[in-house]
Amino acid sequence: MTPYDIQSQYYCNPMPIEDMAFPPPQPTYLNLPDGEYVWYIAVDPAATTKSYSDETAIVVAAVTKDGMVYITQAFHGKWPGNETAKKLIGLVARIEPRKVGIEFGLQEHLRYIIDNEKSAWEEANNKRLPLYIEPIRIKAQQNKFDKVNWTLGSFVREGKVKIHKSCGDLIAQMDRFTKNYSGKDDIVDAASMIFRIVEGFSYRHYT
Numbered sequence: 001m002t003p004y005d006i007q008s009q010y011y012c013n014p015m016p017i018e019d020m021a022f023p024p025p026q027p028t029y030l031n032l033p034d035g036e037y038v039w040y041i042a043v044d045p046a047a048t049t050k051s052y053s054d055e056t057a058i059v060v061a062a063v064t065k066d067g068m069v070y071i072t073q074a075f076h077g078k079w080p081g082n083e084t085a086k087k088l089i090g091l092v093a094r095i096e097p098r099k100v101g102i103e104f105g106l107q108e109h110l111r112y113i114i115d116n117e118k119s120a121w122e123e124a125n126n127k128r129l130p131l132y133i134e135p136i137r138i139k140a141q142q143n144k145f146d147k148v149n150w151t152l153g154s155f156v157r158e159g160k161v162k163i164h165k166s167c168g169d170l171i172a173q174m175d176r177f178t179k180n181y182s183g184k185d186d187i188v189d190a191a192s193m194i195f196r197i198v199e200g201f202s203y204r205h206y207t
Contacts (some may be wrong), residue, residue: 004136021145021153024176029162031071037062039097040138042193043088043188045110046078055083057190059170063198069155071163071194074170074187085117092131093121101159101197103136135196145179148188151195 044057060073079087093101104110104199111133123131155161163171177188195201 002066019167020053020175021177021179022156024175026155026171026174027159029070030167032072032164034061035064037064037070038198039063039095040194041088041091041095041097041100042190042197043084043100043102044190044193045081045102045104046186046206054184054186056090057186058084058087059082059190059194060095061110061191061194062098067160067200069161069194070199071161071167071170071191073164074167074191076169076186076190081113082117084110085114088114089117089121089129089131093129095127096130098114099131100131100133101136101193102133103193136193136196142188144185145177145181148177148185148192151192154186155195158196165199 011196018115038059040063041187042061044054044061046054055076055078059075062070062072064070073091081185088100091097102110114133116133118129118131152161168188170191171187173183176183177185
């Protein structure tokens, strides 16, 4: 019998383990270990808030000096640009990330919305809010599976990623993610972007 037949008939699961990018169980943790961390945020904005569009996804990660990645938050929703900007500015104010990576694409105007929201926050709080945004390039010739597999997938296989147990939607997407997967993958995509903005990771140079 093929792996597909075994999974379908015996385990009521039509997805063979051999096809999964992230065979479960996913590497999770409950409490962030004591230590020094550099924080990063990745945002994958949806093109629209229409029902047929993906959702906007935001992922927050804490990275140790030896390259261990702890994903602390991962969430998504159909938010207009101003709501996305407010959520982002709120996160930046709380955790003070070194960098925010955003795949602008069709949402290039989001940069100006974020700038306006940042200015409003600074005026209301009477202090400066450090915010460095790194635009993430979109390569049309690179398929999504390879992009995720070479970044998040590689680190998971190396045991260099831990995901907070509260990130249920990210874990569920990872459990289903394959080359032929056609469901929601917005949070997985955003999580893969973390590895493209951390300074010491070689993945940022060729992904």
